[in-house]
Amino acid sequence: MDIGGCGLRERRSAIETAREALRGLGAVLHEAQGSELAELMGVVDDVAAQAGAARVAITVEAMGRGEIEAAGVNVHTWVRDHAPSLRQGGAFQVARVACAVSPTPSRWCPQGQVVDPGSPLGIVWAEVQDGTVSPALACAALREVERLAPIVRDEVLPTVTASMLELGVAWGPTQLRKLRPRLIAEFGRAGKFDDLQARLASAARLSMPVVESGDLTEYQLVMTPEQAAALEAAIGPLSAPAPNDETGERDLRPAGQRRVEALALVCQRSSAADADQRGGVDGAAGSGAALHVSMTVTDLQAGTGFGEVLASTATGAMLSPSVVRRLACSAAVVPQVLGSAGEPLDEGRVERLFTRAQRRVLMGRDRGCTYPGCGAPAAWTQAHHVVHWLDGGATDLDNAALLCQRHHTVVHDRRYVAQVRATPDELGRFVVWDRTVGSYDQYLEAVRAERAVADPRPLTPQRLAELLAAIRADDPDEQHWARLELDLERDEHEQWRQSQDWADLLESMPPRGAEQAQASSCTTTGA
Incomplete structure (x- = not known):
């Protein structure tokens, strides 16, 4: 039904229908x-x-007739009272657009004049009346135009307004703000874009870390476009998904995890490069990071409990034993080991770190990350103790393998072990990984069992007393042995072992007893 020429009564009837x-x-x-x-x-x-569009037109007409003023309410309230559905949202936008185009003084609509169709307001109002632009988009566009008017040239304001409406119709009003920097750069007055960039620098910030015990550490980061571009250029390539074609492993890390791991890797590389510029020192000063961790000796040996970070802005953060073990490969972890009563037993042991010379040899030997299928270059890797340092692994080349940050975490989490070869295998690998979950624990258990059989029993005071009793049975010098037993009782533990050793004991014994003691010692060593 064509109602183009119909009046208000016919149109209202059609609307009700x-x-x-x-x-x-x-x-x-x-x-x-x-x-x-x-x-x-x-x-x-x-x-x-x-x-x-009809809501806005009705509101404008009511304002022009003075009905809203006569009702003694503001425009927003009037719209909410007579359009109840807008109480859920949208009443403000209708009122805002109606106030902008009503016959009241404004930048583009002086008192008593109609809206200039060539002005930014006229362009917005025409699109609203046509139903193409919603009141929400119109409101956002007018707000952006008000902000841009003092910055961009007057002659380009209509073009800028039309461009914003076109973008908003396609993608919504939230995209208009993202367009502002480009509009200022292309159409801004002389020097305005530089001023904007200068003001942004003072608003950029990186908060101090907020650490929750045993939880994540939170930062708030706001960057200038220049800083954001530099950051994305650094972490963008490193944060892409990296499936392993050789092993068939998919990269299941979420995008956020990949990005934060890429950022951490960039920071580690920067620390290492800075150390090289300072002379490539070894030890804690030459490592990628220095981390002071407090743990009890029982937890350190058993791999239980937690470590607490000290002497940094992350003080108070709790680290699990597995995390401390992984960090111990490449960061200068200084364990402040405490005894059962909390007394300090060890301070500042950082000799476990691979030296600069060792790292150079590893870079030449491994060429890059040794994990199967990984192509990370050597400069992106960390030196990993194949047998962990906390488990007694030596800081030697035959106990070392280069791993990138991602696979370093994988190796520790899945408890992988590797064979470090003196010569490369048929594939040219010096390091061959056993990717059976828990292979490291199985290897460590086997080594400990082998050592328990091959190694002699520890020469504790109790064990020494047993040996002395066996030798005394054939030695008639009662006075000599009484003196030794008295010394043993006085210095039963560490103090006795520091003042005498096994050779001193043999020299102090009678000739016949010494020969028997030597025989007994040989028998014990071979047991």
């Missing part, structure tokens, strides 16, 4: 066939868009 038709629409949607649902959605959407 349409309202009733929409109200019962859900009950008959099952009758739709083929593409009717999609077509119907388009029709209803156009009705809703025209309804939004």
Whole structure:
């Protein structure tokens, strides 16, 4: 039905009919066939868009007649009272656009004049009346135009407004703010873009870390475009998914995890490069990081409990034993080991770190990350103790393998062990990984069992007393042995072992007893 020439009465009747038709629409949607649902959605959407434009037009007319002023309320309240559905959201936008185009003084609409159709406001108002632009988008566009007006040249404001509306129609009003820097750069007055960039620098910030015990550490980071571009250039290539074609492993890390690991890797590389510039020192000063961790000796030996970070802005952060073990490969972890009563037993043991010369040899031997299928270059890797330092592994080349940060974590988490070869295998590998989960623990258990059989029993005071008793049975010098037993009782533990050793004991014994003691010692060593 064409109602183009109809008056208000006919139009209102058609609108009420349409309202009733929409109200019962859900009950008959099952009758739709083929593409009717999609077509119907388009029709209803156009009705809703025209309804939004009608709300603004009605509000403008009410303002022009003085009805809102006579009611003694503001425009926003009037819209909420007479359009109850907008109480859920949208009343402010309708009122804002209506106030902008009403016959009141404004930048583009002086008192008593109609809106200039060539002005930014006229362009927005025409799109609103047509139903193309919603009140929400119109409100956002007008707000951006007000901010840009003192910055961009006057002659380009209509073009800028039309461009923003076109972008907003396609992608929504939230995208308009992202367009602002480009508009200022292309159409801004002389020097305005430089001023904007200068003001942004003072607003950039990186917060201090907020550490929750046993939880994540939170930072707040706001960067200038220049800083953000540098950051993304550094971490972008490193944060891409990296599936392993050789092993068939997929990269299941979420995007956020990949990005934060890439950022940590960039920081580690920067620390290492800075150390090289300072002369490539060894030890704690030459490592990628220095981390003071406090743990009890029982937890350190058993791999239980937790470590607490000291002497940094992350003080108080709790680290699990597995994390401390992984960090111990490449960071200058200074364990402040405490006894059962909390007394300090060890301070500052950092000799476990691979020296600069060792790292150079490893870079020449391994060429890069030794994990199967990984192509990370040597400069991106860390030196890993194949037998962990905390488990007694030596800081030697035959106990070392280069690993990138990602696979360093994988090796520790999955408890992998490797064979370090003196000569490369048929594939040219000096380091061959056993990717059986828990292979490291199995290897360590086997080594400890072998040592328990091959090594002699520890020469504790109790063990020494047993040996002395066996030798005394054939030695008639009662006075000599009484003196030794008295010394043993006085200095039963560490103090006795420091003042005498086994050779001193043999020299102090009678000739016949000494020969027997030597025989007994040989027998014990071979046991």
